[in-house]
Amino acid sequence: MRASDVVRNVVHTPEAAVHPLIHSKPRTGLQGKFSLEYAVTSALLHDHPGFVSYTDGYVERPLAQGLIGPVETVRTSKCSGLLTGDTSVEITIGHGTVLRTTFAPPPGSPQLAASEKESAAKIVDCGADAPGLLVGLDRKGAAQLMRDTFPVHHPEDYA
Numbered sequence: 001m002r003a004s005d006v007v008r009n010v011v012h013t014p015e016a017a018v019h020p021l022i023h024s025k026p027r028t029g030l031q032g033k034f035s036l037e038y039a040v041t042s043a044l045l046h047d048h049p050g051f052v053s054y055t056d057g058y059v060e061r062p063l064a065q066g067l068i069g070p071v072e073t074v075r076t077s078k079c080s081g082l083l084t085g086d087t088s089v090e091i092t093i094g095h096g097t098v099l100r101t102t103f104a105p106p107p108g109s110p111q112l113a114a115s116e117k118e119s120a121a122k123i124v125d126c127g128a129d130a131p132g133l134l135v136g137l138d139r140k141g142a143a144q145l146m147r148d149t150f151p152v153h154h155p156e157d158y159a
Helices: 029-033 036-045 056-060 062-068 116-125 130-134 139-149
Strands: 006-013 071-075 087-093 098-103
Touching: 006 036, 029 036, 029 056, 036 062, 036 071, 056 062, 116 130
Parallel strands: 006 071
Antiparallel strands: 006 087, 087 098
């Protein structure tokens, strides 16, 4: 299957999973990080969507923008946790074939602890400088890093 063959893409997921995903039609890399539609699109376009998949250039590509449109979200339940409940995807390709899959809980979810190797890979996916930022970091330093990296903005900045 080629990504360009996709005509419909339906994601069945718990309400809590989409709560932080506020950009259904992202135009920038930052918006793409908070978009279920782009996450699904990125998974179709890359074997392993990583840091580069969520840059402005990747999100803006015509192929990516074209695949965001056919993504539909069906909220299945009101689970209490962000990574709780089942998520499944149904992809319809050009000639009418429907492909279905259900996702297992990801490493690091409440149901499945991440191994050290999986945690390290996730940190590398955050960007080349991320591992170095964490060397010798304690709880107080981590809190300061978060404040420095993600300053508080007004919600209207993102409307």
